[in-house]
Structure formats: C-alpha cells, structure tokens
Amino acid sequence: MSDGKKSRGPRGVVTINAELCKGCGFCIEFCPSGVLAFSDTFNDKGYHTPQAVRPEACTGCDLCGAYCPDFAIFGMLKEKVVA
Amino acid sequence: MSRVNPVNQYLRMDRMPHIWCSGCGLGTTVNCFIRAIENCGYPREQISIVSGIGCTGRVAGYLKLDSFHTTHGRPIPFATGLKLANPKLKVVVISGDGDLFAIGGNHFIHAARRNMDLTVVCVNNFTYGMTGGQLTPTTPIDAISSTSPYGNFEEPFNLPFLAESAGAVYVARWTTYHVKQAARSIREAIQKNGLSFVEIISPCPTLYGRRNKLGDGLAMMKAFKENSAIVNGADTREVGLDFKGKIVCGKFIDREKPSFLDMYHTTMAERFGPFYEPYEGVQ
Amino acid sequence: MKADPKGVLTGAHFLDGDHACCEGALSAGCRFVAGYPITPSTEVVERIAARFPSVGGMFIQMEDEIASSIAIQGAVWGGAKAMTVTSGPGLSLMMEHVGLAAMLETPCVFVDVQRSGPSTGLPTMPAQGDMMQARWGSHGDYEIIALCPNSPQECYDLTIAAFNLAEEYRVPVMLMMDECVGHMTEKVIIPKAEDIEVTPRRYTTQKPGKYLPYQAGRSEIPLMVKAGDGYLFHVTGLTHDERGYPAMNAEAHDRCVRRLVEKIRNNARRIIRLEETDTADAEVVVVSYGITSRVAGKAIQMARADGLKVGHLRLITAWPFPEKRLRTLASHVKAFVLPELNFGQMFLELQRVIEGKSSCYPVPHAGGTVHEPEAIYQRILYAARHSRLKDKKEVAR
Known part of the structure; x- marks a missing residue:
C-alpha cells in the first residue's frame, strides 16, 4: 500500500442495508480504516446499526462485507460503483 | 438504495433476514464460502451444496445454488450419492460440529477413508445451537453446556487430526475472524481432488458464549483474534482446542492421493479392459 | 419408454x-x-x-x-x-x-x-x-x-x-x-x-426462475429437476411450500402432507395389483402374499379336494392395501383366512377393512420356515364350518 493514496480522497464507498442489520458490530470493529461507528438510531428490529462516520477513509476493501453475518453492509471501490 | 451487495446474487434474498442470531458466525462463513466459489473456476450451476440439520444445516437453504437440506448427520452420504451420480458437480457439504462429528461422525471418517471427491466445511461453534446449547463432540473440557451443566469432562475431538488420520487430502482451520484466509482455504478445498476439509471456528454467542461468560459475538471474535496463531503445516496432533486456549489456525495438510473416482476408473479399466465403460455419471 | x-x-x-x-x-x-x-x-x-x-x-x-x-x-x-x-x-x-x-x-x-x-x-x-x-x-x-x-x-x-x-x-x-x-x-x-416398458423420470420443461419444485398441478405429482441443470433449486426435509422453502406453520404443513398422502390414496386403484383365483363363488377366500401364497396354494388344493369353495387372493401390492376389493368380497364371502409369516400384520389391515362383514382368521407363524400347508388347510376347514353368512346371501349379486 502506498502512502500517497490517502490524500487523494475516498477510494471506496460503503453501503449499509439497515433493515438486514442485527447490530453485532463486527464491521465497526474490524474496519481497517475506522470508517464506521454505531448510530444512535434503531432499525425496525430494534438494533443499533452502523453508520459511516468517516466515509472519506473508506478504501472499498469490503472487509466489512466479508465479516457481516447478515449481508447488510459492503464496501466497493468507487470506480466500480460508477461503472 | 440502488447499490446492491454483490453477495446477494448467491443468496436467496427472498428468505432474508435469516434465522441466525446477532453475532453468530454462520453468516460470516457464508460470506467466505461465496467469496471462495466466486473465484474457484467452476460455474455456479455446477456447484451443489448439502447441509445436515441444525443452525449450520440452514446454510443450504440460504444459498442460491442447487442446495439440499437433508437429515441430521447425513449430508456426507447424500453428497456422496450426488457426486457419484454426476461427477461433473462440485459438491460441498457445510454443516455443524454436532451434525458432522456426533451423529454423522462415521460418515465423515469413511468419506475421508475412501477419499470421496467432496469438500466438507465444518462450522464448529462447540455446541448444538438449534436445540438450545448442548454438549457436542468438540465442546472443550470445562466448558458449560445445557447437558454438561457442571462443565464438560469428555475429551473433545481434534478435528484436523481426525480428518488427517482418516485420510483427507486437504485440512485447514480458521476462525470467522480470518475471513480472507477462510475464503482462500475453502476455494483451495473445492479445487482439490478427493476429500478436503475446512474447519471454521465460529461464535455462538447465544448458547455457548453466554453460558460460558465469553461475552457477545463481537467479544468472541476479538478473542479469536487475540488467541489464535497461524501455523501453516502445523502437526495436527498439536492443534487440539482447550477452553479459552490457543487456537492454532492454518493450512495443515495439502497432499495428493487418488480419489475414490480416480481409483474406480483405474481399477475397472485394468480389470475390464475394453469392456469397461468409462464411468461418467449416470445421465 | x-x-x-x-x-x-x-x-x-x-x-x-x-x-x-x-x-x-x-x-x-x-x-x-x-x-x-x-x-x-x-x-x-x-x-x-x-x-x-x-x-x-x-x-x-x-x-x-x-x-x-x-x-x-x-x-x-x-x-x-x-x-x-x-x-x-x-x-x-x-x-x-x-x-x-x-x-x-x-x-x-x-x-x-x-x-x-x-x-x-x-x-x-x-x-x-x-x-x-x-x-x-x-x-x-x-x-x-x-x-x-x-x-x-x-x-x-x-x-x-x-x-x-x-x-x-x-x-x-x-x-x-x-x-x-x-x-x-x-x-x-x-x-x-x-x-420392457420403463417409466422415465419426469423432468420439468419450465425455465429456471419459473420452475417451482413442489408445484404439483392437477396430477398431484410435481415434475423434477436435477442438480447441475441451472435451476438453483432448494429442497428440504422440513415442511415446505411450492418453492421448496421451509414453511413453518400448520396450514403449510397440511398442504404439504395432505398431498404426500393423497397422491397415493387417490391413485390406489391404478397402483394396486392383485391375483385372484376362484373368488367369484368362494365361501372362503385365502388372502396371502410373498412365499406364503405358494404354501397357501397347496392348502387351497387340499380344501377344494374336500369340496369346499375356496378362493385365493394374492396381494402383489401390499401397500396401498386393496380396501375396496376386499370390502366387495366381504359382502359375499363367509370368511377370510390370512396366513403370513408374522403374528398378524396384514391381518390387522384385513380386519380393519372388512369391518366385521365377514369372519376372518389369521394363520400366524413366527417365521424361521414357511407354514405347513396342513396348518392353513385346517384353518380353512375351521373357517368354512364356523362362519356364517350373516344375512348377506342376497347381497351377493
């Protein structure tokens, strides 16, 4: 990983489907860039869901997606989203 | 939200949300499996998934593949028949520790012995989650379960050692913390000829973690992170698991041996000569 | 085919x-x-x-x-x-x-x-x-x-x-x-x-996406698919709906199980095979199956030599049980005799379906060998002597 990339703004986009989330916190804990935190709001099932508090730090690595047991979150490279 | 999770195409989204608890590692394992089959080189139509009964038994029902939810302990013999009827299929068994190693233990060792062309993924959460958290053959000594309320005193199975001894050609263990490695191992296991085995240590916060004061799913995941050590090629005799002890992860065994179907072809071609009709499945 | x-x-x-x-x-x-x-x-x-x-x-x-x-x-x-x-x-x-x-x-x-x-x-x-x-x-x-x-x-x-x-x-x-x-x-x-007539597997002609594994239609029997054909289907031993998905409620269970039962019961007539000999004017009918039917054959010969009107009904299909045929026979037959190498299994079924309209006698045997024809013969004699027609002579045709 090169150092220069950090300064070029967000490379990735994180997407959250709050309705599937069961609030386990795996994505928040294991996001290598510290993008996520629990939000204050609840989803319909009463779980606190994650929100992107530092979206600009997202690298689109999708580790959140790999960890999420509920298929409720995923990261993607920005260029892929546009394409 | 118009952006769609790429894993959704492999899931039966009409069945979501799934039944697994918050902090359960089964969804994470499914994620690893999907990432494995995306890059395994086989089209999805050719991959069949077979599960037994229990929380892990529900995996088959959530994957959008040809998927079979069979009986308790019996996914391996079902998978054996499926594979032999159509050897072009890649047949993966995903089931739990109780299903595969208590009631189904005999089927596992025989599938490994005959080196049946199957991949077996065991999600080991040390308990029967679906029925309320009872003792399984992998529950560590001293761990509490609903049927070992004073602490387990039975020696648990060391699954990688069992798999190696019985004849598996590929043996790996990861925890649900090791998502990338687990995905890679499942992929390698699928690509392997013969019986390949991947153990995934997974949190059951509701029925194992809570009873043993291990915290919620996240706390259990953190413990996996802190207590695990990656030792590829480790001697499987040394990788048994203790309650709250070190979890040795890695790819332990990767060896070549003719599979059941290889041996069948060789033997019959030798015996029957030109009269052998090369077996290509029954269709 | x-x-x-x-x-x-x-x-x-x-x-x-x-x-x-x-x-x-x-x-x-x-x-x-x-x-x-x-x-x-x-x-x-x-x-x-x-x-x-x-x-x-x-x-x-x-x-x-x-x-x-x-x-x-x-x-x-x-x-x-x-x-x-x-x-x-x-x-x-x-x-x-x-x-x-x-x-x-x-x-x-x-x-x-x-x-x-x-x-x-x-x-x-x-x-x-x-x-x-x-x-x-x-x-x-x-x-x-x-x-x-x-x-x-x-x-x-x-x-x-x-x-x-x-x-x-x-x-x-x-x-x-x-x-x-x-x-x-x-x-x-x-x-x-x-x-040799062989029934091929009946596969769906529907496209993946349209196909539902347990959509039965009027025939009550859904069409199949097999793994590897791109249907990405699911089947489960749990109670399921037409999609093959688990359906955990009493209504779905009734639908699921009712069809499993009815597809056979409603087609019993087409499934059942029997072999009948001299049942039309028989006073006693021996019901038998498997090896016992051959021993019974000998016993029936012996009884006929005595001048008794004995018929033979051999169950080629044991399940579904030929309820209708036996009920019809019960309307004009004095007694049934059912020898079998057990202490009365199909006999229970026979007793159930004839609803007391005729007498019926088992010839139980624990197995280990077949019956002595004599034992079945004696039972036929006993049945012929001790059973009455219970006011149904007119009913018989």
Whole structure:
C-alpha cells in the first residue's frame, strides 16, 4: 500500500442495508480504516446499526462485507460503483 | 438504495433476514464460502451444496445454488450419492460440529477413508445451537453446556487430526475472524481432488458464549483474534482446542492421493479392459 | 419408454430371487446402488457390484444402511435411478430416509429381503415381519408403495414395476421379498429390451426462475429437476411450500402432507395389483402374499379336494392395501383366512377393512420356515364350518 493514496480522497464507498442489520458490530470493529461507528438510531428490529462516520477513509476493501453475518453492509471501490 | 451487495446474487434474498442470531458466525462463513466459489473456476450451476440439520444445516437453504437440506448427520452420504451420480458437480457439504462429528461422525471418517471427491466445511461453534446449547463432540473440557451443566469432562475431538488420520487430502482451520484466509482455504478445498476439509471456528454467542461468560459475538471474535496463531503445516496432533486456549489456525495438510473416482476408473479399466465403460455419471 | 438394451440380459435363466432382482434393476435403468451387506439380501448387491462396471453403473458399499439409504437419494437428485437393498435390521436403520424420500418426493426403490426378527433374529431364515414397518416405519404421515413377489420371475418383474411406480408417483417403493423367494432358484425369463416398458423420470420443461419444485398441478405429482441443470433449486426435509422453502406453520404443513398422502390414496386403484383365483363363488377366500401364497396354494388344493369353495387372493401390492376389493368380497364371502409369516400384520389391515362383514382368521407363524400347508388347510376347514353368512346371501349379486 502506498502512502500517497490517502490524500487523494475516498477510494471506496460503503453501503449499509439497515433493515438486514442485527447490530453485532463486527464491521465497526474490524474496519481497517475506522470508517464506521454505531448510530444512535434503531432499525425496525430494534438494533443499533452502523453508520459511516468517516466515509472519506473508506478504501472499498469490503472487509466489512466479508465479516457481516447478515449481508447488510459492503464496501466497493468507487470506480466500480460508477461503472 | 440502488447499490446492491454483490453477495446477494448467491443468496436467496427472498428468505432474508435469516434465522441466525446477532453475532453468530454462520453468516460470516457464508460470506467466505461465496467469496471462495466466486473465484474457484467452476460455474455456479455446477456447484451443489448439502447441509445436515441444525443452525449450520440452514446454510443450504440460504444459498442460491442447487442446495439440499437433508437429515441430521447425513449430508456426507447424500453428497456422496450426488457426486457419484454426476461427477461433473462440485459438491460441498457445510454443516455443524454436532451434525458432522456426533451423529454423522462415521460418515465423515469413511468419506475421508475412501477419499470421496467432496469438500466438507465444518462450522464448529462447540455446541448444538438449534436445540438450545448442548454438549457436542468438540465442546472443550470445562466448558458449560445445557447437558454438561457442571462443565464438560469428555475429551473433545481434534478435528484436523481426525480428518488427517482418516485420510483427507486437504485440512485447514480458521476462525470467522480470518475471513480472507477462510475464503482462500475453502476455494483451495473445492479445487482439490478427493476429500478436503475446512474447519471454521465460529461464535455462538447465544448458547455457548453466554453460558460460558465469553461475552457477545463481537467479544468472541476479538478473542479469536487475540488467541489464535497461524501455523501453516502445523502437526495436527498439536492443534487440539482447550477452553479459552490457543487456537492454532492454518493450512495443515495439502497432499495428493487418488480419489475414490480416480481409483474406480483405474481399477475397472485394468480389470475390464475394453469392456469397461468409462464411468461418467449416470445421465 | 423402452429399456436400455445395455443392461438387459435377454433370455431364459436359472436365477435365484436376489439375482433376479438385480437383473430387474438393470432392466429398469437403475445405474446407482448403495448398499450394506446383510443376509439374506447380500446376493443382490454382489451381483450388482459385478455387473455394474460394464454397463455404466455405479455401486458403492456404504458404511451402514443409514448412509446407503440417503446416498441413493443424493444420486436420484443427481439424475440417477437408484436403489438400496437390505433386510429387516437394515430396514430399521433406513426408516429415517424412507421418511426423507417421502418428504422430498425422491423416486427410489428399497429392496427388503425379509428374515425373522425382531432384532438379529434368524438371519438366514424367512419371515414377513416387516410389512407394517414398511408402511409405518418412519415418523409422521406419508404413503409408500410396497410390492410382494412370490417367485424369482416376479422378483425380476416387480423390481422393474417398483422403479416405474417410483417414477410415476415420486415415492419410495418397497420391494418386500423374503428369504425363501430371495434364495429360491427358478427359471426367469428376461424379455427383449424393446418389450420392457420403463417409466422415465419426469423432468420439468419450465425455465429456471419459473420452475417451482413442489408445484404439483392437477396430477398431484410435481415434475423434477436435477442438480447441475441451472435451476438453483432448494429442497428440504422440513415442511415446505411450492418453492421448496421451509414453511413453518400448520396450514403449510397440511398442504404439504395432505398431498404426500393423497397422491397415493387417490391413485390406489391404478397402483394396486392383485391375483385372484376362484373368488367369484368362494365361501372362503385365502388372502396371502410373498412365499406364503405358494404354501397357501397347496392348502387351497387340499380344501377344494374336500369340496369346499375356496378362493385365493394374492396381494402383489401390499401397500396401498386393496380396501375396496376386499370390502366387495366381504359382502359375499363367509370368511377370510390370512396366513403370513408374522403374528398378524396384514391381518390387522384385513380386519380393519372388512369391518366385521365377514369372519376372518389369521394363520400366524413366527417365521424361521414357511407354514405347513396342513396348518392353513385346517384353518380353512375351521373357517368354512364356523362362519356364517350373516344375512348377506342376497347381497351377493
């Protein structure tokens, strides 16, 4: 990983489907860039869901997606989203 | 939200949300499996998934593949028949520790012995989650379960050692913390000829973690992170698991041996000569 | 569809019932067999193991009967016609997967060469003690079909029939042989392949995405798919809806189980096969099946020599039970006599369906050998003397 990339703004986009989330916190804990935190709001099932508090730090690595047991979150490279 | 999770195409989204608890590692394992089959080189139509009964038994029902939810302990013999009827299929068994190693233990060792062309993924959460958290053959000594309320005193199975001894050609263990490695191992296991085995240590916060004061799913995941050590090629005799002890992860065994179907072809071609009709499945 | 000539050993043979059953399976297009050795059924799989490699079939000896009985179902969902072969103790272990086959509607054949039980019993000697287990052995409500050959020729013929019925109704079909029929050697005629009618698997013609695994339509029998064809389908032993998805409620369960039961009950007339001799004017009818039907034949001869009007009704299909026919007979027959190598299993069923309209007498036998014809003969005499027509002479035509 090169150092220069950090300064070029967000490379990735994180997407959250709050309705599937069961609030386990795996994505928040294991996001290598510290993008996520629990939000204050609840989803319909009463779980606190994650929100992107530092979206600009997202690298689109999708580790959140790999960890999420509920298929409720995923990261993607920005260029892929546009394409 | 118009952006769609790429894993959704492999899931039966009409069945979501799934039944697994918050902090359960089964969804994470499914994620690893999907990432494995995306890059395994086989089209999805050719991959069949077979599960037994229990929380892990529900995996088959959530994957959008040809998927079979069979009986308790019996996914391996079902998978054996499926594979032999159509050897072009890649047949993966995903089931739990109780299903595969208590009631189904005999089927596992025989599938490994005959080196049946199957991949077996065991999600080991040390308990029967679906029925309320009872003792399984992998529950560590001293761990509490609903049927070992004073602490387990039975020696648990060391699954990688069992798999190696019985004849598996590929043996790996990861925890649900090791998502990338687990995905890679499942992929390698699928690509392997013969019986390949991947153990995934997974949190059951509701029925194992809570009873043993291990915290919620996240706390259990953190413990996996802190207590695990990656030792590829480790001697499987040394990788048994203790309650709250070190979890040795890695790819332990990767060896070549003719599979059941290889041996069948060789033997019959030798015996029957030109009269052998090369077996290509029954269709 | 006609049989694939590759597996058909056309000609006249001198075969025992076990070997004839193997040839029947080959003629029917069976190309996958999983089994576990058990006396007196082992000769079936021994011959299969020898015959299969040259006809493109796959035999595997599994680690036990539980594994065998589900391996065949994996094979069926992979596209094969499949069977397993066992005897009583093995059938007990297979019950789990008789239930699975009923629930998933997996067409497959279970061959049971019956020996004396309970438990290990008399492994090398005959019995007919598995008849109720074949019908009711797995938990829950379901229907199966069971056939009872009484000769090696019928072992051949009914094995083909078993596969055909399994495909037609998508049920497990039981071939209820017994040690005598299995080990008896007689002439067996195997016809030309073009003279053997074989029911092919009925696959859907719908496209993936449209297809629903358990959408049955008016025929009550849904069409199948197999793994690898791109349908990405799901099947489960849980109560399920038309999509094959688990459906955990009483309404879905009623729909699911009702069809499993009705698809057989509503077609019973078409499924049932009987062999009747001199029942039209009979005062006493002997009901029998399997090897006992041959012993009964001798007893009936003896009774007729005494001038008694005795008919014979042989159950070729034991399940579904020929309720209607027996009820009709009960309206003009004084008594039924039912010899069997158990202490009264099919007798219970007979008693149930004739509802006391006629007398009925069992000829129980623990198995280990067949009846003495004399014992059946004596029962016929007793039945003829002690039963009355209960005011139904007018009813009889």
